[in-house]
Amino acid sequence: MPKVCLFFMGKSCPSLNNPFFRVRSKELTLYRLLGIRWWKDKLPVMPGGELDRKKLSKNITPEYLIQMITATCSTEVIHLVSGICGFLSIGFVLLLPTPLPYIPLFSVIASANLLFQLPFIAAQRYNRARFWRLRAALMKMGKTV
Template sequence: MPPLKIMKTVSAVSFIALAAALALYYLTDIHIFKVLAISFGTVFYHFYVRLIVGIYIDKVKQNRADITRPWYRIRPWETRFYKRIGVKNWKDKMPTSFPEYYDLRKHSPEELAQVTCQSEIIHEINVLISAGALLGAIPFGMFPVFFLSSLAAGCFDMIFVVMQRFNRSRLLPLIERQRAMEARNKP
């Protein structure tokens, strides 16, 4: 099942489970239904918010990020870090919502670099939004549930930030070589 469909399905199922657990808690006042409602609510929050952020950024940016902006620059230490953690060995095993965006047969290296910038922004926003789930601990208590779900979700998104920056670090030299070749071939 494609990752986007999984996210939509998990969002829908967790929302239904949240509603059922809440209803059972209010009808019976049995504590386990409150725990289940909080658990399903945090799952719903983390999946649904990621869908909304991704859809919104896709509509706004349309894979046309400015790859020259300072935020997107790869720092010298990053290349060493990516090599040390072996990004090249595991990045292709991670899910991709829109694999067609990353196809070099359909897109230029510059277009792919723009996609990596947009995807990086989506995942960085998701890291920040993960912390928003902590606010659920105010009315419901159970801080450890909210903290652990926020931490896990934020760390998961950081994996994708690292992947996008790694991919861009490999695309940028290719883009520079293409630009140099084009400049040499101009009359």
């Protein structure tokens, strides 16, 4: 699924100015209430991906943080599209001779798929806000970490 999403997104990165990727303060409050800080690192990460903890640079610059912010946007889109695509299965059920008995089952499966994607989406949005704050602090100091 990630390769399919990236194919349709193309080589261009998502626009960081897009309001969809802006993290709202109420979201951050919700993430704090959910304790995302404590469980986000336990979520599986695609090995070798841009956000793989083993590949993170030790030299953090504002430019590097922009790369990380862009990666969180791409990853968020991938998880959102994966969650929404689960509902396409209901369309395929309609091709069956007697689809009605299967629609509730496929609806539950598609809904569960979307629910399973939500923690990954929340982690990307939470991290993106942190990267923006860190970048602003670095720019203010004119240094790297």
